[in-house]
Amino acid sequence: MKQDGKLDYLEMGAGGGSIDSVKAFYSAAFGWTFTDYGPSYSAYSEGLDGGFDGDVAATTKPLPVLFSENLEKSLDAVTEAGGKIVKPIFSFPGGRRFHFTDPAGNELAVWGE
Numbered sequence: 001m002k003q004d005g006k007l008d009y010l011e012m013g014a015g016g017g018s019i020d021s022v023k024a025f026y027s028a029a030f031g032w033t034f035t036d037y038g039p040s041y042s043a044y045s046e047g048l049d050g051g052f053d054g055d056v057a058a059t060t061k062p063l064p065v066l067f068s069e070n071l072e073k074s075l076d077a078v079t080e081a082g083g084k085i086v087k088p089i090f091s092f093p094g095g096r097r098f099h100f101t102d103p104a105g106n107e108l109a110v111w112g113e
Helices: 021-031 071-080
Strands: 063-068 084-092 093-103 107-112
Touching: 021 071, 071 084, 071 093, 071 107, 084 107
Parallel strands: 063 107
Antiparallel strands: 084 093, 093 107
16 A cells, blocks of 8 residues: 555666666566566566664665575675676674676665575
């Protein structure tokens, strides 16, 4: 149910070019599916929660964080799909995670318990 003032959508860049490589990456690494709206826009529906990080070392851009039941398997899938690991698996309060960039240069994280 949509509600006023609630996060509803997360839009990321596709690197200014064809979105085919970004779609192929997320499909291969995480099984995402897409709905195309013209030649330069494609939507996904994969869930959304959020938080704020007040650490001065935190990224200054929004950081989408995906969940994984098996962090090592997800790291391998990201690497095999062409993602670049920018922070290897590390522990944080609540679990473990890693950060990667996709073919368009967007940084995301994957976490697991």
